[in-house]
Amino acid sequence: MFQIHSLLDLIFWVLALGAFAMSVWALVHALRTPARSFAVTGKLSKKLWMLILGFATLFAFAAAVGYLYALSIFTIASVIASGIYLADVRPAVREIGKGGGSSGPYGPW
Template identity: 35%
Template sequence: MGPVDTAQSLTGVILLVLWLAALGAAIFALIHAVRQRPDAFTAVDKMTKQIWLAILGVAILLLLIAPFSFGLLAFIAIVATGVYMADVRPKVDEVQRGPRW
């Protein structure tokens, strides 16, 4: 096994770990969205719960279609999951939990 083979196998392992992390985050986001009240999404001026469930479901499908490849489909799925996790999820949680003092 030469240095090129070692580099390729290392790259494969790194891509696998990144793909698993992206898939795990998308699944976590979908489970989170399923467990929230529908009115919480509209209360914080975000798209409806059904739309977010569809977006996150498609994101998971896109990641499963092309495993281990980070092409355009995977990029779209990662961005959609990131938007939910960074923007929607905190606001939905806050509106259901109430203000913190």
């Protein structure tokens, strides 16, 4: 017999795994980015982003292992925080490391 609850549980578990993967990706990128890049771009400090993304990863992990419900406010907040980092902060701080003297108007020579 087909049970809709088991299918929904599977869908929400996959979503929780996706939230955890996104949070880990953002946290690892923030770890590898120099603190100077955050200051130069005018974004929040590296320490504050590490704190935000650390909690986001913790809550997403808790949802992935079933401790929190996948649609809890903490899991949703972790997706929002990781999404803001990946969509706004990551592109800005990546541009800092791409400088150089041999760069033309359309990229490096």
